[in-house]
Amino acid sequence: MQVPKELKYTKDHEWARIEGEVVTVGITDYAQDKLGDVVFVEIENGGTHLKQGDKFGTVESVKSVSDLFTPLSGTVTAVNNGIVEHPELVNKDPYGKAWMIKLSAGSVQNEMGSLMDADAYEKYCREAG
């Protein structure tokens, strides 16, 4: 299981890459493995302001449907249409080509406390099995 050190993680298995005010969001390697073959991705709310924990889309494998929740508040500035066309990228490259949305976030410092760093997330996944 890959857990890049530089990312922050949610209990719902989304990751956030924070670069200044730009936050990139996707789902983790653990999540794609649990889901199995991803065959459908839907991103809602392009251009809208999301509050931390708001739903921004849906990812479906052959067998299951999961909601996507934003790790941090911000305005959606970009949506990755590549994964809508090629949902299998979520399995192949969850931290790279399968990023899902980019947010323009304001001050995220007060929201960071609820996110996990890589070590904490890895431990969290191990305990979940």
Add this chain to the structure above:
Amino acid sequence: MKRTVLYDVHKRLNAKFMEFGGYEMPLQYTGIIEEHLAVRSAAGIFDVSHMGEIFISGRDAIAFCERLTPNHVSRLSPGQAQYSFLLNERGGVVDDLIVYRMDRDSFMLCVNASNTDKDYRWILSQKEGNVVIDDRSEQFGLISVQGPSSMQILSPIFSSAPDVRRFTFGAVDFKGRKLYLSRTGYTGEDGYECFVDSRDTVDLWNTIMESGSRYGLKPVGLGARDTLRTEMGYPLYGMELDDTATPLSANLGWVIKLDKGDFIGRDALKAAAGRGLDKKLAGIVMQGRSIPRHKNPVVWKDRVVGEVTTGTYSPSLSRGVAMAYLDSDVEASEVGVDIRSILHTGTVVQLPFIKK
């Protein structure tokens, strides 16, 4: 939760597990799509040991089975099998199953895991005449080998495999022990099911895996079993069939022999056939990428005309597909499927989704 004797084998193959019919069963090994396509193009091996085997034997077994199930039991010779049901008095489905005629006075019913206990109690409650009813599910493992290469894979193990014709079975030798090899399955492909002593099941699995390695045989979980049967329009108990749904609405009227004499549920089905059906099972292929799911409403001309029973992704069609009971006055070639409150257009098709 119960486990089959192959649990440790699945664990070593890195299976992901799911609960099904009270058992912890493999959902997938390497991936549902890959496993599905292996069965369509080469072969797959499935552990379906969770399924139940109920034996009915005795001098009156044939008369009892004729009353208990709606298909022509007396037309089966020993060594032949048929798809059938246990029906209740209202014509609803207690279970769908395969009846195997073992010999003159002995039958085996292969039933759904989730229904085995219910079926056994139902059969006991209907018992008539000189019959013995015996649930031997724990004594049997069941390994299914499905796909166009099945015969080549099994022939080196069972020399009679090519001679076992579709919907027949026979006792064959496996390392000095007897097992039943049946040409049946639930995938739409050629294939076999091996009813094997639970003590020999692991050995048989390993022997088949070895024989199949050069034919591209893959272990296949219940995830792909579900997409395979869905592409063929085969019903799954609890989805398309239940105690209230009649087989007539599920396009399974061919199983029901209304003229064969009395059987449980006959009067109700005869009346239903006379009235005409208010619902009929149809297939829907989605036009976009969205995937219909169980219980999604189906809409036609601003009216809800049905509900999805099975909805999934079809690996063969690379599309979302659904089975749904639609009001029989619906003459639509297109319907809307309400997925998370948005209507998505699907094409209504005749089942099966893929022609074999």
